[in-house]
Amino acid sequence: MxxxxxxxxxxFLFCCLxxxxxxxxGCKEAGPKWAGSIHSENGVTVVKNPVEPYYSSExxxxxxxxxxxxMEGPPEYMFQQLRTLVVNDQEEIFxxxxxxxxxxxxxxxxxxxxxxxxxxxxxxxxxxPITICLNSRGEIIVGQISxxxxxxxxxxxxxxxxxxxxxxxxxxxPGDNYFVTIxxxxxxxxxxxxxxxxxxxxxxxxxSPLPSVEIRRTGKRRVYFPVIRFDVLSTGQVVCGYAxxxxxxxxYDDSGKLIKRIEKEYLPVPVTQEDKDIAREEYPERxxxxxxxxxxxxxxxxxxxxxEDLIYVSTYERPPxxxxxxxxxxxxxxxxxxxxxxxARPLVIKKNKLYTIEENEDGYQFIKRYRMIxxxxxxxx
Numbered sequence: 001m002x003x004x005x006x007x008x009x010x011x012f013l014f015c016c017l018x019x020x021x022x023x024x025x026g027c028k029e030a031g032p033k034w035a036g037s038i039h040s041e042n043g044v045t046v047v048k049n050p051v052e053p054y055y056s057s058e059x060x061x062x063x064x065x066x067x068x069x070x071m072e073g074p075p076e077y078m079f080q081q082l083r084t085l086v087v088n089d090q091e092e093i094f095x096x097x098x099x100x101x102x103x104x105x106x107x108x109x110x111x112x113x114x115x116x117x118x119x120x121x122x123x124x125x126x127x128x129p130i131t132i133c134l135n136s137r138g139e140i141i142v143g144q145i146s147x148x149x150x151x152x153x154x155x156x157x158x159x160x161x162x163x164x165x166x167x168x169x170x171x172x173x174p175g176d177n178y179f180v181t182i183x184x185x186x187x188x189x190x191x192x193x194x195x196x197x198x199x200x201x202x203x204x205x206x207x208s209p210l211p212s213v214e215i216r217r218t219g220k221r222r223v224y225f226p227v228i229r230f231d232v233l234s235t236g237q238v239v240c241g242y243a244x245x246x247x248x249x250x251x252y253d254d255s256g257k258l259i260k261r262i263e264k265e266y267l268p269v270p271v272t273q274e275d276k277d278i279a280r281e282e283y284p285e286r287x288x289x290x291x292x293x294x295x296x297x298x299x300x301x302x303x304x305x306x307x308e309d310l311i312y313v314s315t316y317e318r319p320p321x322x323x324x325x326x327x328x329x330x331x332x333x334x335x336x337x338x339x340x341x342x343x344a345r346p347l348v349i350k351k352n353k354l355y356t357i358e359e360n361e362d363g364y365q366f367i368k369r370y371r372m373i374x375x376x377x378x379x380x381x
Contacts, residue, residue, distance in 0.1 A: 035054075036048050036050055044261055046263065047262045047334035048264075049262070049263065049265065049336035051265045053337055053339055054336060058338075059375045060373065060375065064369070065369055065370065066369035067369075068368075069366035069367060071362065071364045079095070080099035081097060081100070082096065082367070084096050084357070085347055085348065085355060085367065086140075090108065091108040091351070091353075092105060092113065093110075093355070093367060093369075095367055096129060096142070102115050102126065103142065105155070114155050115155075116140060117142065123157055128144055128145040129142045131143035133171060134172070136174065136176055137176075138153040139152060140155075141169060141172065143169040146162060148161050148163065169195075173194070173232050173238075175236060177202065178195045178197070179192065179195075180193055180195060181228070181230070184207075185210070188209060188212060189207040190209075190227050191206075192206045192228055192238070193205070194238075194254075205240050208226070220292035222293075223292065223293050223294075224293075224297055232305065234309055235254075235309070236253075236254040239305060239311060246299060247263065247266045248263050249261070249303070251334075267317075268297070269315075270295060270296055271294060275293075300313050300314060302314050304346045305349075310331060312349065313327060314345060319341045323343065324344075343356075345357075353369055355369050
């Protein structure tokens with residue numbers, strides 16, 4: 001074999017070998033290989049996920065950075081019964097107090113700004129408010145038992161629109177169309193349906209039976225009865241999931257056509273005697289003899305989409321210390337990338353910040369904001 005003595009060639013060879021080594025090292029550091037699969041079935045993309053996430057180690061930590069609420073002091077920081085909240089692009093927080101029938105607004109630092117609405121049935125007044133949304137103009141939409149009311153970002157009343165359906169406006173797409181979970185008593189189902197800006201019906205995205213159907217059939221009330229859940233992506237596409245069908249999330253385009261199905265294997269969580277005892281206390285005594293408990297919890301409770309279209313699925317699985325519940329996180333492709341523990345249901349996830357409503361031991365409510373710190377080898381932070 002001829003010996004290579006050319007210094008320039010040796011240097012070139014050294015650089016090539018070093019670059020190959022760097023690529024190998026970089027690939028090794030990029031994280032584990034995803035164990036799921038993606039294929040097409042009749043024009044629908046099907047994403048199948050294994051039990052374990054793509055990243056086995058913790059890739060997300062959270063730091064509490066804001067708490068709004070007080071047990072005593074200025075009334076602006078005291079709440080009667082918060083139900084939900086929304087956050088605008090300026091990170092102002094709009095918190096709906098359903099017992100006080102108004103919306104309190106706080107700035108990015110948690111300072112009180114103003115109150116929108118008051119109890120009543122007149123213009124700008126709220127009757128049994130349940131939901132709150134923001135449209136593309138930053139206007140506040142409050143869903144009530146028989147109408148929605150619109151307010152400017154500054155809190156001035158715009159108008160009310162009567163609704164002809166049983167249900168509450170829960171979300172808005174980029175085109176300012178409304179999404180509602182309707183109670184259809186004639187067909188005995190919940191329906192996820194889209195309406196235009198004047199509340200005229202458009203498309204239906206999925207449905208699930210009302211509890212009354214099962215009660216009539218079996219004479220029992222199933223505890224942890226699942227209903228269809230949904231959320232809207234930034235593209236206007238809709239994610240729906242009905243836990244009785246399994247751990248499956250279905251994604252529809254804005255016309256109601258199914259385009260993707262995300263599936264995940266899961267380990268069933270058994271219903272314990274302690275779970276049954278706690279649940280019974282939530283029902284009136286006259287109904288407790290009619291309760292039916294399944295052997296296992298449904299695969300998920302609900303889910304939330306963030307502003308980057310990651311999906312956070314709330315499950316019944318608890319961490320070893322029993323504090324909070326596991327939430328599965330799926331990326332934009334539908335891959336199960338990690339799981340995190342949250343003590344409260346995520347209401348808004350925006351700009352890598354998570355907003356919740358939490359209670360202390362005395363039952364007082366607080367609005368919490370957490371900074372989400374991602375530690376992914378692929379560079380999300």
